[in-house]
Amino acid sequence: MERHRMLKESQIMKIHYITGIAAIFVVAVHILMRLIVPFGSSLEYDYIISNYKNIFYVFILESILVLISIHGFNGIRIILLELRQNKAWENMITIMTISATVALIAYGTRTIILANGL
Amino acid sequence: MINSNENNKDEKKIVLKIFRENTAQKTDSHYDTFNVPYKKWTTVLDALLYVKSYMDPSVAIRYSCRMASCGSCGMKINGIPRLACYTKISELETSTIECEPLPNLPVIRDLVTDFSRFFNHHKNIQPYIQSKDGVDDPDTEKKTFSFYQSPDDVDKYLQFSYCIKCGLCYSACPTVGTDLKFPGPQALAQLYRYYADTRDEAKNRLDIVDDRHGIWRCHFAGSCSKVCPKGVDPALGIQLLRSYMLGISKNDKKLAEKIEIQTDEESI
Numbered sequence: 001m002e003r004h005r006m007l008k009e010s011q012i013m014k015i016h017y018i019t020g021i022a023a024i025f026v027v028a029v030h031i032l033m034r035l036i037v038p039f040g041s042s043l044e045y046d047y048i049i050s051n052y053k054n055i056f057y058v059f060i061l062e063s064i065l066v067l068i069s070i071h072g073f074n075g076i077r078i079i080l081l082e083l084r085q086n087k088a089w090e091n092m093i094t095i096m097t098i099s100a101t102v103a104l105i106a107y108g109t110r111t112i113i114l115a116n117g118l
Numbered sequence: 119m120i121n122s123n124e125n126n127k128d129e130k131k132i133v134l135k136i137f138r139e140n141t142a143q144k145t146d147s148h149y150d151t152f153n154v155p156y157k158k159w160t161t162v163l164d165a166l167l168y169v170k171s172y173m174d175p176s177v178a179i180r181y182s183c184r185m186a187s188c189g190s191c192g193m194k195i196n197g198i199p200r201l202a203c204y205t206k207i208s209e210l211e212t213s214t215i216e217c218e219p220l221p222n223l224p225v226i227r228d229l230v231t232d233f234s235r236f237f238n239h240h241k242n243i244q245p246y247i248q249s250k251d252g253v254d255d256p257d258t259e260k261k262t263f264s265f266y267q268s269p270d271d272v273d274k275y276l277q278f279s280y281c282i283k284c285g286l287c288y289s290a291c292p293t294v295g296t297d298l299k300f301p302g303p304q305a306l307a308q309l310y311r312y313y314a315d316t317r318d319e320a321k322n323r324l325d326i327v328d329d330r331h332g333i334w335r336c337h338f339a340g341s342c343s344k345v346c347p348k349g350v351d352p353a354l355g356i357q358l359l360r361s362y363m364l365g366i367s368k369n370d371k372k373l374a375e376k377i378e379i380q381t382d383e384e385s386i
Binding site for chain 2: 008009010013014017078081082083085090
């Protein structure tokens with residue numbers, strides 16, 4: 001039993017399940033937003049930039065970014081934990097996945113901010 | 119004489135392929151094949167004992183009760199973990215039976231595996247009722263009590279108490295195959311068994327398995343429940359434990375009412 005960690009595994013898994021379920025809803029909205037215009041038009045430059053100007057859609061995109069990053073990288077952590085059973089490996093995997101999550105969210109948020117022109 | 123002829127008429131033969139390995143002598147693993155006579159009611163354990171008695175006494179097997187109570191004769195029979203004493207040859211409906219040691223456990227010799235790791239996981243979950251007043255310990259000065267439980271209280275854990283620790287679920291678990299620190303379905307189901315018991319007052323039972331290689335690594339393959347010879351559903355126990363840990367189910371366990379038992383000396 002390891003008591004020194006910030007979060008218990010059950011708390012991490014709660015976050016994992018909540019982000020997974022929440023991601024289903026925001027990705028559904030994201031797909032529906034693509035379907036309200038012809039698919040070809042939805043991929044045109046001007047349409048995409050106009051989406052970034054829509055503050056509601058920006059909120060959806062940021063939510064997708066955060067939820068999928070946390071859920072996805074925690075999933076990768078869980079898979080990789082099974083490969084080897086030693087402290088060094090476990091700590092390395094945890095640090096790497098947290099770093100990757102933070103980096104991806106930071107880079108994605110930067111893109112959203114730049115495209116929005118804030 | 120007539121009966122003897124009839125018995126011979128019923129007798130068929132099966133090809134028994136037995137996995138052979140001696141880790142102490144570091145011999146290469148191989149399969150030995152034997153033609154064994156069997157009848158409608160012959161079990162795989164009977165066939166293995168026939169081989170040991172009349173064909174090759176060096177075959178190593180572990181067994182005891184011959185009636186699916188002790189859990190000693192677990193082995194992989196035709197690719198599935200089963201109890202040899204509980205598996206009839208006629209029910210397998212094959213002409214060849216392959217007997218191998220249980221997977222996910224180190225082989226000692228032939229069909230005998232080392233259960234140390236399995237029992238350590240079982241021990242780690244503290245598989246006993248913890249009560250501050252003691253349960254029934256005449257060696258200490260603590261008073262002894264009887265606990266009153268309703269049939270509903272018993273139903274919550276009863277099926278899990280049928281576990282005979284045969285290790286079949288542990289050997290069938292795909293997570294154990296990759297993660298040796300994972301407690302396995304048997305230990306987790308037993309944790310639920312004591313957690314659900316109204317006589318148990320342990321506070322931090324769930325913390326034992328709430329770590330990186332604990333209960334959350336179960337993939338819910340369900341193979342543990344499929345192979346259990348006693349009808350226990352370890353996968354259910356794991357999911358119930360998870361629901362308590364996630365807060366989906368509230369633990370509204372009311373501790374069993376205790377009545378002090380008078381000892382013989384006191385009553386005199």
